[in-house]
Amino acid sequence: MPLSTAYSVAEAFEQRADLNDSFREAPLFYATYGACAVVAVTLVLIPGAPLIPILFLSQALNAVLLLAILPFLRALAPGVPAASLLESATREGARALGFDADYGTIEPGKSARLIAVALPSPNIDVEEYLVSGIEAPQIRWIDEVPGAGPYED
Numbered sequence: 001m002p003l004s005t006a007y008s009v010a011e012a013f014e015q016r017a018d019l020n021d022s023f024r025e026a027p028l029f030y031a032t033y034g035a036c037a038v039v040a041v042t043l044v045l046i047p048g049a050p051l052i053p054i055l056f057l058s059q060a061l062n063a064v065l066l067l068a069i070l071p072f073l074r075a076l077a078p079g080v081p082a083a084s085l086l087e088s089a090t091r092e093g094a095r096a097l098g099f100d101a102d103y104g105t106i107e108p109g110k111s112a113r114l115i116a117v118a119l120p121s122p123n124i125d126v127e128e129y130l131v132s133g134i135e136a137p138q139i140r141w142i143d144e145v146p147g148a149g150p151y152e153d
Contacts, residue, residue, distance in 0.1 A: 002036030004093035011088040012073040012080065017096070071133035082127035116140045 003019075010017030010029040017029040044051065066089055073085050094104025106112050118138040119129065 002033050002040060003096050005036050006030070006033035007093055007096035008073065008088050011092060012077040012085065014077065014080065070131040074131045082125070082131045085131050086127055
């Protein structure tokens with residue numbers, strides 16, 4: 001999660017973001033990555049912390065916060081198209097983590113955890129709507145895909 005967060009923040013500011021870059025070439029990317037890593041290490045080192053529930057909670061939180069973070073990315077980078085912000089948060093995040101063979105897009109052979117979002121009108125730009133901010137009551141987790149059966153991890 002720290003790497004995908006660092007990648008998304010750097011992309012939002014249209015800064016370099018690659019592990020092959022030096023700190024001098026990609027300071028925002030490495031600073032964000034370092035800050036996320038410090039928070040994670042601090043949390044894990046708490047004596048008696050329930051690590052397995054923390055692991056599952058962090059993944060669920062990551063999925064939910066993505067929708068909350070998108071409006072901030074939009075505010076930080078108003079000139080970046082909504083489609084680019086969504087791609088940065090999904091496909092490019094998976095690529096940065098080296099998981100793009102299994103995650104990041106919805107296609108045969110890949111794993112995805114899906115949500116459904118209630119739209120106020122069928123005639124809106126969905127990508128722009130998602131990055132402008134949505135409320136929790138508009139979100140529903142998809143546990144079963146018609147024709148594909150129940151979601152399996």
